[in-house]
Amino acid sequence: MRKSRTTAAKMRDRRNTNLSISSTDSTNSTTTNSPGRNSLNEKNGFDSSPPSPSLLPGPVTKENRPRPSCRRQTAMRVLLAAICALLFTWRCLLGWPVTSPRSTSPAxxxxxxxxxxxxxxxxxxxxxxxxxxxxxxxxxxxxxxxxxxxxxxxxxxxxxxxxxxxxxxxxxxxxxxxxxxxxxxxxxxxxxxxxxxxxxxxxxxxxxxxxxxxxxxxxxxxxxxxxxxxxxxxxxxxxxxxxxxxxxxxxxxxxxxxxxxxxxxxxxxxxxxxxxxxxxxxxxxxxxxxxxxxxxxxxxxxxxxxxxxxxxxxxxxxxxxxxxxxxxxxxxxxxxxxxxxxxFKLAGEDSLFAASRIAKLKDDAATHGGSMIGMQIRRGDLHPFEYQYSRDYLPLERYAHGARELSRTLRGDNEASEDFSSIMEYAESPLILSSDDPDIMDSYELLQAAAPLIIQPAQERIQLATKKRLDKTSPVALLRNGAYVKHVDENIGWEGGFYSALFSSLGGAKRAASIDVETIPEQALRLRQLVGRAYLLDLAVLSESDGVVCAISSASCRALGVMMGWDAVTDGRWMNVDDGRTWSWTGQR
Structure with a gap:
């Protein structure tokens, strides 16, 4: 036991001797040994005693932590930018003008x-x-x-x-x-x-x-x-x-x-x-x-x-x-x-007739479980936006296809089949047509494309007449006085659609009279009013349809979009078949 205690004491003394270094020795060691040599001497670097605590750098704290100069430069830049922004804003508030927007008229x-x-x-x-x-x-x-x-x-x-x-x-x-x-x-x-x-x-x-x-x-x-x-x-x-x-x-x-x-x-x-x-x-x-x-x-x-x-x-x-x-x-x-x-409040009996016609068509559609679909087809002196047909007219089959798509969508039928013959209700659903060309109603191309849907006129109160019908009701007497007679038709119908020149000549009115209203003959004014009333009745009936197919190049189509309501435009119940454009009051993109 005594021997072991002695050994332990010696070991403690040895440990203390190795870890205890006096400041005097450390100082002498530092002054006698060259730092350059110690740094180059690998052995001295390992064998030399550690430096004095008094020569080591102090601990790093928030107070003595070095701050890089770049932060100060960044702060100065931010401050300068803020001052410039304030000066610019102040100058604007005093009336510094900027560029005017585009003019509302030609350059x-x-x-x-x-x-x-x-x-x-x-x-x-x-x-x-x-x-x-x-x-x-x-x-x-x-x-x-x-x-x-x-x-x-x-x-x-x-x-x-x-x-x-x-x-x-x-x-x-x-x-x-x-x-x-x-x-x-x-x-x-x-x-x-x-x-x-x-x-x-x-x-x-x-x-x-x-x-x-x-x-x-x-x-x-x-x-x-x-x-x-x-x-x-x-x-x-x-x-x-x-x-x-x-x-x-x-x-x-x-x-x-x-x-x-x-x-x-x-x-x-x-x-x-x-x-x-x-x-x-x-x-x-x-x-x-x-x-x-x-x-x-x-x-x-x-x-x-x-x-x-x-x-x-x-x-x-x-x-x-x-x-x-x-x-x-x-x-x-x-x-x-x-x-x-x-x-848009129709005057006189036209308002009552439009309401009666709309109610009848809706009852027919509800009876057969179908929908009331309208088509507005413009011909005459107006041509579509679509480049392929810009000098012609859109195919009638395109209108018919749109009407069938609307019928399927409104019925909730998502099938892609084009065969409607097996669904008898489709044949009973009214397909309402309005056009400036009265011959469209009897067009074989449209009848075949829309089958089995049955096409009906939007209204029958006032209809545009063709020359063939006019000749039946008011035959033209042949002139046989003289060998050479220049033949001039007395009856002119609306074949081909609405033309501004034809409108101006209604009732024998001259072109100048179409501008000066005071000189319009009374007969010409009555004919114009009949055409206008027929047009408005068509719009009134079509606007109450469940869906309408038309070409946006026509102002009537754009007007129908307004009359049917915003939901009809966004839901696709107002369908444009011309150039894939969405609604705008001018028809432009």
Whole structure:
């Protein structure tokens, strides 16, 4: 036991001797041995004793941790960038202009720019025109001068000329007098498309730049939109779409809505519809109603100025930029739909007849468990968008195929078979047809393609006649006076569809009379009204169908999309068979 204790003590002494190093020895060792030699001598590097704790670096803490200089540089850069951004924002808020959006009309280099500069006190032109006004108190602007003695509405070509001149003036002011443009960043950000280069007529009158006007009428409308039904375009469908869209725009902008039909080739508006709602205020003076810009206090809209009012800036404002297809058109569609709901109210007995016809067709479809499918086929002077048929017409088989697809979809039949003969209900489902060509109803191509579906006319109250039918009811007497007689048909039917020239010549009316409504013969006006009423009855019946097949190149097809409702457009119950396009009020992509 004693021996073991002695051995343990010696081992403890030996361990303590090896681990205990005096500071004196360590110092001497450090001063006598060269660091370079120790670092190069492998043995000394292992055999030499560790350095003194007083010569080792201190522990690393948050207080004495070294900070790299790059962080300081990054912070300085961020601070500098923030200062620059603040300065830029401050400069923008003070009115630093940015580039203006695209014009709503043809490019200035594609038109003849007619500029009229006016300094207060100069004589005004005798004709309605857009002109530039210059004042020492502010920048140059443009306005519209219409003599006070002019009647309303102006001829359509004068409205078009005013907007053409305005485009040139706006371009000149934006690029020359205001070289950086006139729009501020927040206007572009929040879609404020007000033309800041335009001086409203009333403001120009108060500033003494236009002749003053003493208004005796009380309670003038603060803002208004007047839609002028023009005779330049014989298309009833286009007029309807523009009318509905203009009404929706007026309601969206808080304007009173007025309608003028004094120059409409189809006759009085109330021959077809009930009168539109009457505003609670008086219409503005004629010289204050201008065709452009869209931000004017009192606006005039017609087919002649539609390119300026519903052009590119309208699309930018109302079209959803981040959506595609028909979803991008939802706001534009809502405007047109509001106009349809407020204005499409058939007048007189036509409304009762349409309701009766719709109820009968729906009962027939429900009795046989089928669906009411409509087809609208446009021929005449209109050709499809699809390039292959751009100078011809779409095959009738394409319409029939679309109708069969709709029938199958509405029945919930997902089978791909084209054999309908085994399903007798299909033969009992009404297939309603509306066309500007009366011969389509008896076309063998369409009857064969649609079989076994039975084609029925949308309505039988007023139908377009062919020459063959007219000759049966009103035979033409042969002229035999003289050896040589130039044969001229007295009866002209609607074979081939609707043509503007044929419409203008109804009842023996001349081309000039088709524009000047006051000179239209009474017989010609009655015939035009019959054609218009037949067209509207067809639309009213087709719009109540479970599904409609048509070509979007036709304004009637686009109008049916509005009449059937948004769900029908998005669900595919409104089917376009022309070029695979989705709904838009112009038919363009």
């Amino acid at each position: 200035p280099d594609q038109i003849t720019i007619q500029e009229t500069q006016l300094v207060a006190g100069n004589d005004l032109p005798d004709e309605p025109t857009a002109l530039m006004v210059t004042d020492s108190l502010g920048p140059s602007k443009w306005t519209v001068s219409i003599p006070h003695n002019r009647s309303f509405p102006l001829p359509s070509h004068q409205y078009k000329d005013i907007c053409t001149q305005a485009t040139g003036l706006q371009h000149t002011i934006s690029t020359t007098i205001r070289p950086h443009g006139s729009r501020h960043w927040w206007r572009e950000q929040f879609r404020d498309f007000k033309d800041s280069t335009f001086l409203d007529v009333a403001d120009a009158e108060r500033a003494g730049m236009l002749p003053p006007f003493e208004d005796p009428a009380p309670e003038r409308c603060q803002r208004s939109l007047t839609f002028v039904l023009e005779s330049d375009d014989a298309s009833f469908g286009k007029s309807l779409l523009l009318l509905w869209l203009s009404y929706g725009l007026a309601r969206h902008q808080g304007r009173a809505f007025f309608l003028d039909d004094t120059r409409w080739a189809w006759g009085p508006y109330t021959s077809y519809f009930t009168a539109p709602p009457t505003p609670n205020c008086s219409p503005p003076p004629a010289h204050q109603r201008v065709p452009c810009p869209r931000s004017a206090t009192h606006l005039v809209v017609s087919s002649a100025t539609a390119a300026w009012i519903f052009g590119s800036t309208f699309q930018q404002e109302f079209q959803a930029a981040r959506k595609h297809g028909v979803d991008a058109q939802s706001r534009v569609y809502d405007l047109a739909r509001n106009g349809f709901n407020a204005l």
